[in-house]
Amino acid sequence: xxxxxxxxxxKNGPQVPRLGLGLMGLSGHYGLPAPDEERLAFLDKAYxxxxxxxxxxxxxxxxxxxxxxxxxxxxxxxDNIFLSTKFGIKxxxxxxxxxxxxxxxxxxxxxxxxxxxxxxxxLLYVHHLDKVTPIEKTIKTMVELKNExxxxxxxxxxxxxxxxxxxxxxxxxxxxxxxxNPFTVEIESPQRRFLETAxxxxxxxxxxxxxxxGLLTGAIQSKEDITKAGDMRARLPRFNGDNLDKNLxxxxxxxxxxxxxxxxxxQLTLAWLLAQGDDIFAIPGTTEPHRLRENLAAMSISxxxxxxxxxxxxxxxxxxxRIPENFPGLNLFGDTPPLEA
Numbered sequence: 001x002x003x004x005x006x007x008x009x010x011k012n013g014p015q016v017p018r019l020g021l022g023l024m025g026l027s028g029h030y031g032l033p034a035p036d037e038e039r040l041a042f043l044d045k046a047y048x049x050x051x052x053x054x055x056x057x058x059x060x061x062x063x064x065x066x067x068x069x070x071x072x073x074x075x076x077x078x079d080n081i082f083l084s085t086k087f088g089i090k091x092x093x094x095x096x097x098x099x100x101x102x103x104x105x106x107x108x109x110x111x112x113x114x115x116x117x118x119x120x121x122x123l124l125y126v127h128h129l130d131k132v133t134p135i136e137k138t139i140k141t142m143v144e145l146k147n148e149x150x151x152x153x154x155x156x157x158x159x160x161x162x163x164x165x166x167x168x169x170x171x172x173x174x175x176x177x178x179x180x181n182p183f184t185v186e187i188e189s190p191q192r193r194f195l196e197t198a199x200x201x202x203x204x205x206x207x208x209x210x211x212x213x214g215l216l217t218g219a220i221q222s223k224e225d226i227t228k229a230g231d232m233r234a235r236l237p238r239f240n241g242d243n244l245d246k247n248l249x250x251x252x253x254x255x256x257x258x259x260x261x262x263x264x265x266x267q268l269t270l271a272w273l274l275a276q277g278d279d280i281f282a283i284p285g286t287t288e289p290h291r292l293r294e295n296l297a298a299m300s301i302s303x304x305x306x307x308x309x310x311x312x313x314x315x316x317x318x319x320x321x322r323i324p325e326n327f328p329g330l331n332l333f334g335d336t337p338p339l340e341a
Contacts (some may be wrong), residue, residue: 052082088129104284154174175203
């Protein structure tokens with residue numbers, strides 16, 4: 001499997017594995033969730049493998065409840081897990097609403113802690129920004145929660161560089177969670193100046209969907225692979241119609257590079273991501289122990305400059321945006337209004 005490589009999560013931050021474990025898929029989203037017994041056994045395996053950086057959110061189905069069951073059954077292991085959760089996205093039926101207000105922040109963390117059965121989480125992210133709450137107000141509430149012992153570290157997700165800078169002026173931000181993979185490199189854009197700003201401020205980047213929602217693993221061969229009940233990917237542009245066929249042809253080029261190197265496409269992709277800098281972390285999601293073992297082995301793979309560039313060149317060919325344009329509720333690279341004097 002290879003060695004678990006750890007780094008400081010942000011300037012003066014805690015030591016965590018470069019590859020964490022994204023738990024969204026454990027509670028559905030890419031298919032219906034498995035029975036509790038199987039999912040709890042998977043968490044046992046993850047712990048045994050040394051994967052101790054776990055990422056969830058309050059809107060990931062029953063994931064926090066499931067983790068609550070695991071922690072209740074394994075009280076002696078809690079201190080060894082760096083656990084992050086998120087608030088800000090409200091899923092009500094088929095509608096998605098965003099609320100990053102101070103009131104909802106406090107309400108959401110109280111509910112999360114109750115579901116988890118824990119007095120605190122190691123990291124709380126603002127999942128998305130609601131376009132009406134100045135970021136300073138949200139962060140000040142999180143400072144209060146930290147002083148009350150309910151959270152230890154602060155994170156943002158899908159924010160703009162300017163909002164990140166404003167948040168950091170109120171309290172140090174440990175990390176930002178953004179989509180980042182060879183198919184999605186917007187955070188590097190000179191117009192966004194996002195990665196540049198995070199580095200200036202000493203804030204780590206935690207890449208979500210580092211495997212392009214499974215597209216970069218090579219496991220998806222046709223539309224039939226994403227049509228099972230509960231799989232959200234069928235609604236995403238890169239998985240739709242002709243786009244999927246074209247993107248699978250692009251993935252085949254990644255597969256060829258991986259094959260020539262003697263690694264899997266997922267390992268090659270994760271190694272590429274980690275090669276972008278020691279301040280880059282990733283949280284690939286899986287529900288299968290053998291896939292987790294495969295992912296963790298990527299920390300031991302090094303790439304030449306030529307290999308890194310070849311993967312980047314292939315990634316630039318991707319067809320379609322990462323989510324539908326004007327997707328209701330979500331505020332990608334979101335700004336917040338200024339704080340009134």
